[in-house]
Amino acid sequence: MTLPAADLAVHGESSSAPPTEAARKSIAGRSPTRIAFDRLRKDPIAVICFVIVLFFAAIAIFAPWVQSLFGVSTDTVLASTRIDLVTRLPKIGPPNHGFTMDHPFGVAPGSGTDNLAVWIEGCRTSLFLATVATVLSTFIGVTLGLVAGFVGGAVDAVISFFTDLFLSFPFLLGALAVAPIISERYGTDIDKLRVVSFYSLVFILVIFGWMGVARLVRGEVLSLREREFVKAARVIGVPTSRILVREILPNLLAPIVVSVSLSLPGYVAAEAGLSYLGIGVFGRESWGQTVNGATSYWEIYPLFLLEPVIGIAVLVVALNLLGDAIRDAFDPKTRR
Amino acid sequence: MFAFLVKRILAGSMIIILVSMMVYTLFFYGPQHPGLELCRRDNHGRCGPTSPKLYDYEEKLGYHNAIYTEYGKWAKGLVAERTITIGATEYKCPAPCLGLSYRDRTLVTEQFKDKFPVTLSLAVGASFLYLAIGVSVGVLAARRRGTVADKMLVSSTLVFSSIPYYLVALISMLVLTISTSVFPKVEYISPFDNPLQWVSGLLLVWLVLGLFGSTSYTRYSRGSMVEALSEDYVRTAKAKGLPARTVVIKHALRSALVPVVTIFGIDVAFLLSGTVFTEKIFQLEGIGKWGVEATVIKDLPVVQATSLMLAVCVVVGNILVDIVYSFLDPRVRLA
Numbered sequence: 001m002t003l004p005a006a007d008l009a010v011h012g013e014s015s016s017a018p019p020t021e022a023a024r025k026s027i028a029g030r031s032p033t034r035i036a037f038d039r040l041r042k043d044p045i046a047v048i049c050f051v052i053v054l055f056f057a058a059i060a061i062f063a064p065w066v067q068s069l070f071g072v073s074t075d076t077v078l079a080s081t082r083i084d085l086v087t088r089l090p091k092i093g094p095p096n097h098g099f100t101m102d103h104p105f106g107v108a109p110g111s112g113t114d115n116l117a118v119w120i121e122g123c124r125t126s127l128f129l130a131t132v133a134t135v136l137s138t139f140i141g142v143t144l145g146l147v148a149g150f151v152g153g154a155v156d157a158v159i160s161f162f163t164d165l166f167l168s169f170p171f172l173l174g175a176l177a178v179a180p181i182i183s184e185r186y187g188t189d190i191d192k193l194r195v196v197s198f199y200s201l202v203f204i205l206v207i208f209g210w211m212g213v214a215r216l217v218r219g220e221v222l223s224l225r226e227r228e229f230v231k232a233a234r235v236i237g238v239p240t241s242r243i244l245v246r247e248i249l250p251n252l253l254a255p256i257v258v259s260v261s262l263s264l265p266g267y268v269a270a271e272a273g274l275s276y277l278g279i280g281v282f283g284r285e286s287w288g289q290t291v292n293g294a295t296s297y298w299e300i301y302p303l304f305l306l307e308p309v310i311g312i313a314v315l316v317v318a319l320n321l322l323g324d325a326i327r328d329a330f331d332p333k334t335r336r
Numbered sequence: 337m338f339a340f341l342v343k344r345i346l347a348g349s350m351i352i353i354l355v356s357m358m359v360y361t362l363f364f365y366g367p368q369h370p371g372l373e374l375c376r377r378d379n380h381g382r383c384g385p386t387s388p389k390l391y392d393y394e395e396k397l398g399y400h401n402a403i404y405t406e407y408g409k410w411a412k413g414l415v416a417e418r419t420i421t422i423g424a425t426e427y428k429c430p431a432p433c434l435g436l437s438y439r440d441r442t443l444v445t446e447q448f449k450d451k452f453p454v455t456l457s458l459a460v461g462a463s464f465l466y467l468a469i470g471v472s473v474g475v476l477a478a479r480r481r482g483t484v485a486d487k488m489l490v491s492s493t494l495v496f497s498s499i500p501y502y503l504v505a506l507i508s509m510l511v512l513t514i515s516t517s518v519f520p521k522v523e524y525i526s527p528f529d530n531p532l533q534w535v536s537g538l539l540l541v542w543l544v545l546g547l548f549g550s551t552s553y554t555r556y557s558r559g560s561m562v563e564a565l566s567e568d569y570v571r572t573a574k575a576k577g578l579p580a581r582t583v584v585i586k587h588a589l590r591s592a593l594v595p596v597v598t599i600f601g602i603d604v605a606f607l608l609s610g611t612v613f614t615e616k617i618f619q620l621e622g623i624g625k626w627g628v629e630a631t632v633i634k635d636l637p638v639v640q641a642t643s644l645m646l647a648v649c650v651v652v653g654n655i656l657v658d659i660v661y662s663f664l665d666p667r668v669r670l671a
Contacts, residue, residue, distance in 0.1 A: 172612055173646055176631040177359070177639060181366035184634075269500040276502060277616065277628055291506070298510045309507065313499050320498035 465546025470553020
């Protein structure tokens with residue numbers, strides 16, 4: 001392991017000749033974010049996981065086009081056209097018939113809806129919900145953490161108390177208790193319920209998800225606010241809000257990026273899990289709901305269950321490993 | 337020690353009371369028509385949100401009184417018998433009274449007695465495996481730090497623990513008990529009736545829960561063991577000529593267990609308050625499944641009971657963890 005300083009000394013001694021272009025590049029300063037990004041690019045696991053995540057994201061964003069590309073849709077069909085009404089199993093595609101390009105993932109037993117279309121919509125719900133929840137919880141966590149760490153005193157005590165309170169309250173039980181109440185109160189008709197159930201789930205995930213970031217940011221701010229650049233900014237009369245946003249926030253980029261990349265998979269998994277328990281989104285396709293419905297068909301039609309299971313597992317594992325790689329890349333202590 | 341315990345128990349009771357108040361408030365004001373399910377059941381579904389019958393039900397259940405009166409009645413029921421009126425019938429509820437289930441009007445405490453042994457059995461088996469597998473693998477990995485086996489173990493636990501738990505449980509249940517019969521059908525049989533069937537019926541659940549949960553114990557105990565093995569007192573012990581076994585188990589492991597005990601206390605508390613996914617997937621009638629079903633049909637007394645149970649478990653778990661600390665690590669002083 002050579003220290004960067006050693007490299008510098010060597011270049012300094014040979015200064016009789018003007019440094020070559022390559023040598024100048026190697027000693028050029030790089031920002032921590034740049035260093036992390038370069039490390040990330042050289043990490044094969046991170047690259048593979050990033051491609052997988054990008055693939056899922058593309059499916060989610062371009063869901064309508066992907067569906068029309070395969071010529072499938074989630075529209076309800078007259079079940080008898082696709083389903084054998086006696087066995088309730090599909091007349092086309094798996095499990096009893098071969099692969100068909102009309103329905104690459106087969107059709108659902110009972111209802112006859114196309115599995116691929118449902119899968120794509122499930123991917124969309126999952127990523128959309130996880131993204132909204134991540135953005136909101138990060139925003140709340142960062143704001144509260146900044147304020148608590150910078151202002152200190154009674155404000156810090158109050159915010160820290162609530163952080164600890166929410167941390168000690170179990171997420172699942174909170175979700176179970178709050179979700180039905182919100183849905184009952186505000187979801188008065190089907191259209192409203194569709195929107196309300198989505199946002200009540202986001203609300204629950206955010207309410208039980210902001211504490212980690214808040215704690216992390218608070219801790220960082222506590223040490224940052226004593227640094228010279230912050231004191232200098234204060235001395236020349238920069239207003240507090242500007243110090244927070246322009247001086248302190250850029251220094252928090254690394255922990256925030258890491259916490260975002262590790263909370264996304266958590267939310268994807270939580271959404272599917274809650275849908276599986278029957279308290280997830282209503283009126284939208286969700287992988288968790290498909291898993292719940294498909295469990296009873298396992299013996300005769302395993303593919304029906306495996307499709308959403310593989311979807312959840314691959315997406316969550318890829319996101320998690322990518323998050324770990326990002327954390328390692330930003331951590332100067334890890335060596336590869 | 338004694339002063340510490342008294343202090344912790346008082347603080348713990350405060351938290352339990354606060355949580356019970358929060359839960360009570362949530363379910364007092366939360367549902368628009370808390371008596372609707374009860375009223376529908378009695379009147380063959382002919383009970384709307386505006387019907388006078390519903391008003392009567394809610395009146396008798398006390399939903400029109402002030403919340404503090406009702407909370408007082410509920411709390412008093414924990415120590416004294418009270419009567420609860422549902423519709424036209426009066427029910428006696430002996431202490432400790434947690435109310436009547438809105439679903440079948442049986443005493444919540446009676447149902448609790450049926451469900452708790454299932455959850456307790458799950459928790460005992462799983463927590464045993466957490467420690468047995470997690471700590472021993474972690475210690476072995478720490479002693480062979482940097483070898484291929486260690487690296488493979490670390491990366492495989494990372495990948496394994498990234499998969500959502502319910503998928504692991506669901507697929508193992510389907511593959512191991514339905515597709516192939518490697519494991520017998522999962523069921524709960526009381527250990528006092530037949531200890532062998534108790535073990536064989538729950539073995540798969542224990543393994544799934546234990547193996548999945550032990551990954552984090554492996555990581556924690558490996559990390560803290562690596563740290564402990566590089567401490568001065570471990571070097572001293574080695575220099576004294578103590579056998580490697582004694583050094584690892586008596587000197588290093590004791591202090592390395594401190595972070596493990598912390599998460600263990602919390603995990604056991606959560607296991608005791610019901611492993612929702614496990615119980616739903618394996619169809620075991622425990623506290624977790626009971627709680628989920630109760631929230632879906634808005635069986636409020638049951639939800640209150642399960643939440644309270646959870647709070648009690650978490651608080652007691654934390655106090656126990658603090659006590660265990662002082663035994664494990666002589667440097668910890670309780671004050």
